[in-house]
Amino acid sequence: MRTERNLTRLDRVFARLDREPERPANLDVPRMSRHRVALLTGTLAFYLAIVYLVVTTSWLVRFDWQVMFFRPYQQWQGIHWFVDYYVVLGQRGPTAVMVAAWLGWRSWRQHTLRPLLTLGASLLLLNITVGAAKLGMGRLGPHYATTIGSNEMGLGGDIFPSGHTANAVVTWGILAYLASTPRARRWLSALSALTALGVGLATVYLGTHWLSDVLLGWAAGLLILLALPWCEPGIAKAEVALFDLRDRWRARKGATAPAAPVGAPVPLRPRTAAQDEAAARETVGSGARSGRAPVYLAPGPHTARSERTPVTPAGSRRPPHADRIPRGATTSTARP
Numbered sequence: 001m002r003t004e005r006n007l008t009r010l011d012r013v014f015a016r017l018d019r020e021p022e023r024p025a026n027l028d029v030p031r032m033s034r035h036r037v038a039l040l041t042g043t044l045a046f047y048l049a050i051v052y053l054v055v056t057t058s059w060l061v062r063f064d065w066q067v068m069f070f071r072p073y074q075q076w077q078g079i080h081w082f083v084d085y086y087v088v089l090g091q092r093g094p095t096a097v098m099v100a101a102w103l104g105w106r107s108w109r110q111h112t113l114r115p116l117l118t119l120g121a122s123l124l125l126l127n128i129t130v131g132a133a134k135l136g137m138g139r140l141g142p143h144y145a146t147t148i149g150s151n152e153m154g155l156g157g158d159i160f161p162s163g164h165t166a167n168a169v170v171t172w173g174i175l176a177y178l179a180s181t182p183r184a185r186r187w188l189s190a191l192s193a194l195t196a197l198g199v200g201l202a203t204v205y206l207g208t209h210w211l212s213d214v215l216l217g218w219a220a221g222l223l224i225l226l227a228l229p230w231c232e233p234g235i236a237k238a239e240v241a242l243f244d245l246r247d248r249w250r251a252r253k254g255a256t257a258p259a260a261p262v263g264a265p266v267p268l269r270p271r272t273a274a275q276d277e278a279a280a281r282e283t284v285g286s287g288a289r290s291g292r293a294p295v296y297l298a299p300g301p302h303t304a305r306s307e308r309t310p311v312t313p314a315g316s317r318r319p320p321h322a323d324r325i326p327r328g329a330t331t332s333t334a335r336p
Contacts, residue, residue: 200218
């Protein structure tokens with residue numbers, strides 16, 4: 001009787017990852033090229049410039065107040081319902097679940113944990129950098145502003161930079177970062193940029209963020225995406241460590257519940273003519289000893305089907321005829 005070990009949930013997860021025969025030979029991993037370094041430097045300079053303009057209460061802060069007094073949510077009330085739904089594309093929970101589901105399917109298909117690990121690394125960097133900036137600058141939002149014309153810094157707020165905008169840039173931009181082809185990367189980059197732009201403007205429309213918050217959120221999210229190639233070696237090491245941990249765990253489970261040993265396979269050889277003849281004699285002899293012929297031996301000489309008499313357990317179904325001559329008998333008189 002053959003028994004199989006019951007698989008745990010973790011076993012089933014790794015079994016799904018093992019469905020693909022092997023990992024793709026060439027994974028397109030972005031590298032820290034000169035172009036990317038230049039973009040990273042320019043974005044960092046833009047980030048620092050926005051912080052400086054807000055801290056010094058420059059023209060950007062005055063423009064923030066003008067937009068706030070304009071009250072876009074009152075000027076265009078007809079789109080308020082749409083903006084309320086659209087701004088969800090920048091919330092951490094729903095977007096992380098949607099993107100993680102897609103990247104999980106990618107991980108299963110490509111036999112690699114890199115998509116999920118890259119998403120985890122980007123969200124970790126987002127929480128650390130944006131969270132530290134929010135707590136460090138402590139700016140109040142438009143609905144909680146205390147002094148007209150001030151930058152509202154250091155008052156215990158947490159809206160500078162905009163977390164919705166930075167999260168939209170990182171969460172949707174990671175799809176473009178992990179794209180398989182250059183064409184898909186270009187299209188996804190444009191789509192994610194438009195999505196993040198819309199989320200940032202939606203927060204300004206609703207009055208939950210200053211315009212400068214949105215500008216800094218765009219820069220913060222873009223910095224994380226541009227710096228991800230520096231995290232690729234660590235992501236690769238983490239992937240190898242996780243697969244090694246899986247293999248050790250499987251080996252430990254196999255050691256605690258060893259399978260039944262299987263003997264060495266015996267090669268099969270065709271029988272010789274002498275062996276076939278001996279087997280036939282043994283079969284015939286056993287049939288003779290039992291007192292009846294084997295079932296596979298014919299009971300008598302072969303006859304044509306038309307000459308046979310249908311027989312049932314009760315005897316012949318054909319009625320007797322006085323003028324019928326039995327087979328094999330000879331008579332001197334012919335039929336009239």
